[in-house]
Amino acid sequence: MMTRRSLISxxxxxxxxxxxxxxREESHTLIHVFLRGGADTLNLVVPxxxxxxxxxxPGLAIPxxxxxxxxxxxxxxxxxxxxxxxxxxxxxxxxxxxxxxxTSGSHFDCQDQMEHGDSMHGSPAGGGWLxxxxxxxxxxxxxxxxxxxxxxxxxxxLRGAPAVSVLERIxxxxxxTGKKGEDSTKVVQALxxxxxxxxxxxxxxxxxxxxxxxxxxxxxxxAEAPEHGAEYPKDGFGNGLREIARLxxxxxxxxxxxxxxxxxxxxxxxxxxxxxxxxxxxxxxxxLAALDLDLTSHRTNYTIMVTTEFGRRVYENASLxxxxxxxxxxxxLGDRVKGGQVLGAWPIQAEEEINVNTPGxxxxxxxxxxxxxxxxxxxxxFSGADLRQVFPGVELKPVGLM
Amino acid sequence: MKTSRRALLRSxxxxxxxxxxxxxxxxQINRGLLGEAVPAKLALTTGAEIDADFHLLSRAAFGxxxxxxxxxxxxxxxxxxxxxxxxxxxxxxxxxLRAERFESIYFSAGDAYEFRKPVLRDEITRxxxxxxxxxxxxxxxxxxxxxxxxxxxxLEKGDCIYLKPSDDRDVxxxxxxxxxxxxxxxxxxSPAMLVYxxxxxxxxxxNTADKPNENYARELMELHTMGVHGGYTxxxxxxxxxxxxxxxxxxxxxxxxxxxxxxxxxxxxxDGIKQVLGTIIPPGGGEKDLDRLVKIVxxxxxxxxxxxxxxxxxxxxxxxxxxAVETVAAEFTRTHGDIRCVLRALFNTxxxxxxxxxxxxxxxxxxxxxxxxxxxxxxxxxxxxxxLQRMGHGLFQYPTPDGYPDEELPWMGTLMWRWNFGLAxxxxxxxxxxxxxxxxxxxxxxxxxxxxWFSYLxxxxxxxxxxxxxxxAEEAQLVGLILASPAFQRC
Numbered sequence: 001m002m003t004r005r006s007l008i009s010x011x012x013x014x015x016x017x018x019x020x021x022x023x024r025e026e027s028h029t030l031i032h033v034f035l036r037g038g039a040d041t042l043n044l045v046v047p048x049x050x051x052x053x054x055x056x057x058p059g060l061a062i063p064x065x066x067x068x069x070x071x072x073x074x075x076x077x078x079x080x081x082x083x084x085x086x087x088x089x090x091x092x093x094x095x096x097x098x099x100x101x102x103t104s105g106s107h108f109d110c111q112d113q114m115e116h117g118d119s120m121h122g123s124p125a126g127g128g129w130l131x132x133x134x135x136x137x138x139x140x141x142x143x144x145x146x147x148x149x150x151x152x153x154x155x156x157x158l159r160g161a162p163a164v165s166v167l168e169r170i171x172x173x174x175x176x177t178g179k180k181g182e183d184s185t186k187v188v189q190a191l192x193x194x195x196x197x198x199x200x201x202x203x204x205x206x207x208x209x210x211x212x213x214x215x216x217x218x219x220x221x222x223a224e225a226p227e228h229g230a231e232y233p234k235d236g237f238g239n240g241l242r243e244i245a246r247l248x249x250x251x252x253x254x255x256x257x258x259x260x261x262x263x264x265x266x267x268x269x270x271x272x273x274x275x276x277x278x279x280x281x282x283x284x285x286x287x288l289a290a291l292d293l294d295l296t297s298h299r300t301n302y303t304i305m306v307t308t309e310f311g312r313r314v315y316e317n318a319s320l321x322x323x324x325x326x327x328x329x330x331x332x333l334g335d336r337v338k339g340g341q342v343l344g345a346w347p348i349q350a351e352e353e354i355n356v357n358t359p360g361x362x363x364x365x366x367x368x369x370x371x372x373x374x375x376x377x378x379x380x381x382f383s384g385a386d387l388r389q390v391f392p393g394v395e396l397k398p399v400g401l402m
Numbered sequence: 403m404k405t406s407r408r409a410l411l412r413s414x415x416x417x418x419x420x421x422x423x424x425x426x427x428x429x430q431i432n433r434g435l436l437g438e439a440v441p442a443k444l445a446l447t448t449g450a451e452i453d454a455d456f457h458l459l460s461r462a463a464f465g466x467x468x469x470x471x472x473x474x475x476x477x478x479x480x481x482x483x484x485x486x487x488x489x490x491x492x493x494x495x496x497x498x499l500r501a502e503r504f505e506s507i508y509f510s511a512g513d514a515y516e517f518r519k520p521v522l523r524d525e526i527t528r529x530x531x532x533x534x535x536x537x538x539x540x541x542x543x544x545x546x547x548x549x550x551x552x553x554x555x556x557l558e559k560g561d562c563i564y565l566k567p568s569d570d571r572d573v574x575x576x577x578x579x580x581x582x583x584x585x586x587x588x589x590x591x592s593p594a595m596l597v598y599x600x601x602x603x604x605x606x607x608x609n610t611a612d613k614p615n616e617n618y619a620r621e622l623m624e625l626h627t628m629g630v631h632g633g634y635t636x637x638x639x640x641x642x643x644x645x646x647x648x649x650x651x652x653x654x655x656x657x658x659x660x661x662x663x664x665x666x667x668x669x670x671x672x673d674g675i676k677q678v679l680g681t682i683i684p685p686g687g688g689e690k691d692l693d694r695l696v697k698i699v700x701x702x703x704x705x706x707x708x709x710x711x712x713x714x715x716x717x718x719x720x721x722x723x724x725x726a727v728e729t730v731a732a733e734f735t736r737t738h739g740d741i742r743c744v745l746r747a748l749f750n751t752x753x754x755x756x757x758x759x760x761x762x763x764x765x766x767x768x769x770x771x772x773x774x775x776x777x778x779x780x781x782x783x784x785x786x787x788x789x790l791q792r793m794g795h796g797l798f799q800y801p802t803p804d805g806y807p808d809e810e811l812p813w814m815g816t817l818m819w820r821w822n823f824g825l826a827x828x829x830x831x832x833x834x835x836x837x838x839x840x841x842x843x844x845x846x847x848x849x850x851x852x853x854x855w856f857s858y859l860x861x862x863x864x865x866x867x868x869x870x871x872x873x874x875a876e877e878a879q880l881v882g883l884i885l886a887s888p889a890f891q892r893c
Binding site for chain 2: 135161164176178203
C-alpha cells in the first residue's frame with residue numbers, strides 16, 4: 001500500500017520542480033534468460049561426487065572424465081568450457097535446488113507461476129514479477145526502452161510493465177514514416193519542431209524520446225562486429241543476445257531484457273557429454289560467454305540470470321531421457337554476482353527421495369524458493385528497489401548470490 | 403444444460419462471426435444502412451481555441467467520429483449530453499455487429515473456465531476496443547473505462563482472467579451510468595473481485611481462531627469509496643471485513659443451482675455485533691450485513707468527495723479545481739450517487755467548459771480518438787492491440803488495485819509508440835486497420851491542406867509555428883504527423 005502511494009507522490013514530486021533526466025549512464029540491465037521446457041540442470045552443474053547420480057542415470061550421467069571440475073563436489077558439462085574461466089574469475093555462479101512450490105509438474109503451470117512471481121499457496125499478485133517491479137519502481141527517468149523482450153511475444157514476466165518492447169532486432173525500434181523504405185529524417189525533423197516548441201513536460205519528454213531514437217538509429221543498419229572477438233552462436237538465441245549487447249552498449253536506460261532458449265524438455269534420448277541436450281547446453285554456454293566478452297567494456301552494467309521452470313528427476317527413464325522434477329540450478333553471471341561458488345542445498349538429498357518408483361514429479365527437492373533468488377538479483381541490480389509488492393508476503397533472506 | 407447453452411451461444415456468435423469474418427460485408431452494412439459512413443460534407447471549426455462542442459466530444463466521448471461535431475452543433479450540447487446519459491435509447495446496432503461476435507463475453511464466471519486464457523484475453527480486449535471505437539453510446543464507454551480503473555481487476559492475477567468477462571458485463575457495463583451504491587454492491591460480490599482482493603477467503607467460522615481477510619474491506623474504503631484520507635480507522639476496516647465474511651466464490655461447488663456464481667456461506671460469516679464508522683450493525687444480520695456496509699460507506703461524505711475528485715481528474719484536469727469538485731460532490735450527495743446526475747453536473751460546470759486542451763490523453767484514448775477521427779475500419783486484431791501494450795496501457799493489465807493512473811508522467815516514456823501508431827494508421831500500415839483519407843479530404847473540401855486537417859483533428863486552428871512543422875508532407879504523412887503532434891496528445 002505504501003509503495004503505491006509513495007510511487008505516485010514520488011512521481012508528482014519528480015515532475016514538479018524540474019524535468020531534468022537522471023543520466024542513464026549509471027543504468028544497470030538485468031538480462032533474464034529463461035530455459036523453456038524444464039532444463040535438466042543436473043547435467044549442467046554436475047554433482048560428480050555423488051555416486052547416486054551415476055547409479056541412477058547410467059546412460060545419461062556426464063562421465064567423470066568429461067566433467068570440468070569446479071570443486072570436489074561440482075563440475076560443469078564439457079560444453080560449458082567457455083564459462084569455466086568466468087567461474088574461476090568469480091563472475092559466474094549457481095544456486096542449487098531452487099524451485100517453485102508448484103507440484104503439478106506442468107510446464108505451463110510452473111512457468112506461469114514463476115513468471116507471475118506467485119506461489120501455489122497464498123494469494124497471487126497481479127502482473128508479471130518484472131512488470132510489477134518496473135511499474136512500482138518507475139522514475140521520471142524511466143526510458144521508453146526500459147524493458148525489451150527478444151522474440152515475437154510478450155513474456156508473462158513483463159506483463160504490467162509501464163513500457164515494454166517486443167523485438168527481434170534493434171532495427172525494430174524505429175520511427176516509421178508509413179512508407180516502406182522511406183527515410184525518416186523528415187518525420188523526425190517535424191517531430192523535433194513540434195515537441196521542441198512545447199515548453200511543457202510533454203515537449204520535454206518528446207525531445208528526450210527523439211534523442212533516444214537517434215541514439216538507437218545510430219546503431220542501426222551497421223552490422224558492427226561484436227567486440228573483443230566475441231562469437232555468438234549462429235541461431236536465434238545468439239542473435240538475440242547480440243541485440244541485447246547492442247542495447248546495453250548504447251546506454252538507453254534498458255533495465256530488463258528477457259530472452260528465451262527452448263528445447264529443454266528432454267524426455268527422449270537426452271544424451272550426456274554429447275547429444276540433444278549437449279547441443280542446447282553448448283548454445284547456452286557459448287551465447288553467454290560471447291555476450292560477456294562482447295560487453296567487456298561494460299561489465300558493471302549488466303547481470304545475467306538463467307532460470308527454468310523446474311529441474312528433472314535424477315534417474316533416467318526407459319527412453320533414455322529424464323522426466324519432470326522440481327529443483328534446478330539457477331545460474332547467474334556478472335560483476336555483481338558472487339560467482340566461483342555453487343550455493344544452495346546438495347541437490348540429491350536422500351535415497352528415498354529419488355526412488356525410481358515414485359510417480360509424478362520428485363527426485364530433487366526445491367529447497368530455495370525461486371523468489372528469494374529473484375528478489376536478491378533485483379536488489380543486486382537495482383539497489384534500493386522496493387520489492388514488497390513485487391513479491392508480496394515473501395520475506396527475502398540472503399541467498400548469497402549477489 | 404451447459405453444452406446446449408454453449409452450443410446455442412456459439413451458433414449465435416458464429417452467426418455474427420460469419421458476417422464478421424467477411425469484414426467488408428460488415429463495413430458495407432454499417433456504412434450503407436447503419437449510419438457509420440463519413441458524411442458528404444464535414445464542417446470545420448475555425449477558432450484559435452478548441453471548439454466547445456469538440457471539447458465535449460473529447461471528454462464525454464473518445465473524441466468525435468466524422469460528423470459528430472456537426473451533430474452536436476445542430477442539436478445542442480445539452481441535448482447531446484441528455485441523449486448520452488440514456489444509452490439504452492441510442493441505437494447501437496452498427497457497433498453490436500462488430501463487437502458482439504466474441505463467444506466468451508456471454509459466459510458466466512464459472513462457465514468461462516471452458517476457454518483457454520489467450521482466447522479470453524484476446525476476446526475481452528478486442529471487445530473493449532471495438533466498443534470504444536464504434537459505440538454511439540460514447541459516454542457509456544467512457545464511463546466503462548473510468549469504472550474499470552476505479553474497480554481495477556488485473557486479468558493476470560490468479561483466476562481473474564476467467565472471471566473478468568462477467569465482471570465487465572454484469573458490474574461495470576451494467577452500472578456504468580447507474581447508481582454508485584448498486585455499482586459497489588455488485589462489485590463486492592463479483593467473483594472476479596472476490597478473487598482479485600481475496601474476499602473469497604474471508605471467513606470467520608464459529609469456534610475457530612479465524613481472522614477475517616481484510617484486503618477487500620480496506621480497498622473498498624481506500625480505493626472504491628472514501629479514499630485513503632477519508633477518515634476511517636483500522637478498526638473500521640476490521641469491522642467491515644467481519645461484515646463481508648462469508649461472501650465467497652467456489653466454481654467447484656457441488657449441488658448448487660448457481661454454480662459459478664458468488665454466494666453467501668452463512669457458516670463462514672461472523673454474525674456478531676459490529677460497528678463501522680460509528681454506525682452499529684446489530685448481530686444476526688447475516689448476508690444483509692453487506693447491504694448495510696455498502697450503504698454506510700457509500701453515503702459517507704468522504705465518498706462523495708473522493709469519487710467526485712476522481713471524476714474531475716478524469717474529465718476536467720489532472721489537478722481538479724476545488725470548486726468543481728465541490729459542485730459535483732454536492733450532486734453526488736443529493737442524489738445518493740446517481741451517476742447520471744453527477745455527470746450532468748460535472749459537464750455543466752464552468753470549470754469543465756474552461757478546461758479545453760488541459761488533459762493528456764492516456765494511450766487508450768489517444769488510439770481510440772485517432773481511429774474514430776479517421777473512421778477507421780478494424781476488427782481490433784493483435785496488430786492493433788499490440789501498440790497499446792508498448793504504450794504501457796494493456797487493457798485489464800494494471801497489476802495493483804488502484805488502476806491506471808490519471809497522471810501525466812507515467813505515460814511520458816512511450817511517446818515513440820504513439821508517433822508510430824499515428825503515422826502508421828494514417829498511411830494504412832497499422833496491421834488490421836483501414837482508413838480512407840481521400841474520402842475524409844473530399845468531405846473536408848481540401849486536399850493535403852495542413853490547416854484543414856489540423857482543425858479537423860484537434861478542434862482548433864493551428865498556430866503558425868505548428869503549421870511550419872508540416873511543410874511538404876504529403877497527405878498520409880501530414881495526417882500521421884498531426885496525430886503524433888503534442889496538440890493531438892491533449893484534449
